Amino acid sequence: MMLDQPEPQTVAPPEHFISIKGLCKSFGNAVLYDNFDLDLPRNQLVSVFGPNGCGKSTLINMISGLTPFDSGEILIHDKPIRRARIGYVFQNYREAMLPWLSAYDNIAYPLRVRGMPEHECRDRVATLLNTFNINLDLKRYPYSFSGGQQQLISILRALVAEPEVLFLDEPFSALDFETTLFVRDKLQEIFLTTQIPMFMVVHNLEEAVFLADTILLLSKRPTHLVEMVSFDAPRPRTLDTLSSRPFVEVSRHCLDIFRQEMRK
Numbered sequence: 468m469m470l471d472q473p474e475p476q477t478v479a480p481p482e483h484f485i486s487i488k489g490l491c492k493s494f495g496n497a498v499l500y501d502n503f504d505l506d507l508p509r510n511q512l513v514s515v516f517g518p519n520g521c522g523k524s525t526l527i528n529m530i531s532g533l534t535p536f537d538s539g540e541i542l543i544h545d546k547p548i549r550r551a552r553i554g555y556v557f558q559n560y561r562e563a564m565l566p567w568l569s570a571y572d573n574i575a576y577p578l579r580v581r582g583m584p585e586h587e588c589r590d591r592v593a594t595l596l597n598t599f600n601i602n603l604d605l606k607r608y609p610y611s612f613s614g615g616q617q618q619l620i621s622i623l624r625a626l627v628a629e630p631e632v633l634f635l636d637e638p639f640s641a642l643d644f645e646t647t648l649f650v651r652d653k654l655q656e657i658f659l660t661t662q663i664p665m666f667m668v669v670h671n672l673e674e675a676v677f678l679a680d681t682i683l684l685l686s687k688r689p690t691h692l693v694e695m696v697s698f699d700a701p702r703p704r705t706l707d708t709l710s711s712r713p714f715v716e717v718s719r720h721c722l723d724i725f726r727q728e729m730r731k
């Protein structure tokens with residue numbers, strides 16, 4: 468007699484890495500978001516671009532659970548925010564570092580807060596440094612590193628707890644041109660190696676396009692999505708990408724949309 472075999476359980480991966488429905492958020496009388504919807508395809512690097520003060524930081528902070536919202540629903544990989552493991556890279560690395568801790572202790576901080584045994588912390592940090600080929604003397608204190616190195620340290624700290632999504636609010640804005648190139652390349656390498664989806668606010672349009680699979684163009688307040696633009700140039704993106712036709716065309720298209728929006 469044949470026994471019925473149990474059906475294999477297949478769990479479909481979530482279709483979206485971020486899903487927002489009917490999001491509302493005001494500060495006093497100022498309406499920032501009124502019934503805002505957004506679905507982002509999984510496994511992508513998404514950048515967000517929009518006018519000053521339209522609510523980009525507020526959006527990234529609401530999605531990552533740092534700022535409460537008035538109503539609506541935000542899901543990360545089909546789960547409520549509080550059940551998702553997230554990493555967050557702040558705009559200003561100087562304020563984000565804990566200056567009384569060494570660079571190493573800054574990176575290990577999220578693991579220690581969770582009570583991870585010291586030898587496991589050491590293994591985790593070592594693996595992270597090996598994976599990204601980082602040769603910094605991490606016994607030193609944050610102030611003794613260059614801006615780009617400090618921002619890299621803060622990115623490593625966001626990665627150490629193996630987040631399922633990485634949020635970055637203007638990660639290049641406090642960096643000079645040379646360090647921006649360095650951090651941008653490292654970020655791309657991290658994306659290619661880990662495949663962690665990233666949601667990144669960028670205030671320079673070309674930066675927004677360069678690394679992204681999808682660029683979100685936001686309106687003035689009350690903020691809505693003007694357009695979701697795809698950019699599918701092969702990776703790794705290089706200096707040649709910058710002069711390639713698709714890059715120039717997509718950047719131009721985004722600029723046109725932005726200027727139309729500013730004229731409204």
Ligand SMILES: Nc1ncnc2c1ncn2[C@@H]1O[C@H](COP(=O)(O)OP(=O)(O)OP(=O)(O)O)[C@@H](O)[C@H]1O
Pocket residue numbers: 494499518519520521522523524525526
């Ligand atoms: N905690 C708060 N209390 C009151 N108003 C706030 C608060 N946070 C933000 N705002 C206001 O909400 C609006 C959007 O702010 P937010 O920082 O999200 O915009 P942004 O798009 O990130 O701006 P920027 O381009 O300057 O980075 C601004 O007018 C800001 O003054």
Ligand SMILES: [Mg+2]
Pocket residue numbers: 523524525
């Ligand atoms: Mg901002």
